[in-house]
Amino acid sequence: MFPGQFEYHRAASIKDALDLLKRYGDDAKLLSGGHSLIPMMKLRLAQPAHLIDVTKIAEMRAISESGGKIVIGAAASHDAVANSSLVRDKLGLLAEAAAAIGDVQVRNRGTIGGSLTHADPAADYPAAVLALEGEIKLERDGGARTIKAADFFLDLMTTAVQPGELLSQIAFAPIPTGTGYSYQKYPHPASGFAMVGVAALVSLDRSGKIASSRVGVTGLGAKAFRASAVEAALAGKAADAATIAAAAARTADGIDALGDIHASSEYRAELARVYARRTIQAAVARAKA
């Protein structure tokens, strides 16, 4: 199995990559770790005539703190995110999601920008990036725009990235002290993808009630989403098992759950409710600790 023919270009800078994108238009694809694109090219599901490698652009691999935000370069590998002391200290939920992806070889090559733009409905990162309200920067010829994670995922493998745009970085506010978090998934036994994955962030007020929560869900629908019904059901309530179970029961509300040979839509919806309950419980336990 090998891809069709193409020309390989190595971009030296973001500007260089944008120039190449402009020159080759629809014939070009941006290449990061290649762990979604190369398999698709081997199956000839994708046959770009030009590949533009962005992984040698230093600023696209950087993980840094700037203006009170943690900024992750789009070409940072899952392994780099999972093991960055900055991410582990201030953005633990993202580190936890990164560490849950695939296997070590996949984490060494796959990148956060590649995963987000590929928008596989069973990818791990989208749940965490939604819960953390990541701000996604899209560069284009002559400018850049920043889009909220909630506006980024449009449909199955479809994002808000427009032709000629390049996802350069994702910025996050650090998780405040006292906010608990957890990412847990039911992995597909062969591929490691999330049959269902849930990311939760929970803050408690002084009386121990739930002040706020954010819950991101992947694997259940055509795209990852924020479970707003669950968040609403938690708000202002006591952080006890009954509240959490009642809120988690609403995880699949209004979602057209995916069904396939591995899991029916009913089973996936039930998995989502169970994993929402577990992650919220884990997040509450960490918030109390």
Place this chain on the structure above:
Amino acid sequence: MRVNLTVNGQPRSDEIEPRLLLVHYLRDVAGLTGTHVGCESTLCGACTVLLDGKAVKSCTVLAAQAGGASVTTVEGLAKDGKFHPIQDGFWEEHGLQCGYCTPGMMMAAVDLLSRTTNPSEDEIRHALEGNLCRCTGYQHIIKAVQYAAEKMRAAAGR
């Protein structure tokens, strides 16, 4: 296109097709057939090599992407006629039967041992999640990695 990279410490420069996968570059261009072609779909880990010290599945890396990098294959593990401790481990603990998965298993284990000198059994199993063996039931492979870790710690005086 031309690709310049280092394989097992030796600089190389070769004319290749951009679509050439790293595993085929290593086997067919560099003549290093220790790296095996398995599932060709990033699942089985038989093609695992080190790219700048990190384990990767070379069936899902273009040789072009490895330009400028340093690649280590199973042939690069032994030094001065002496096995690498992970090779000793597979030998001593009977870590293989048919041997097909073995080079990939060893390269993934070397990545693990570069991160931690005293991995627990759970950590070893987790680190080898991306490598499939259809013969051994894994138990002897775990022991082989433990053997190597112990030998490397002893050599480092820890």
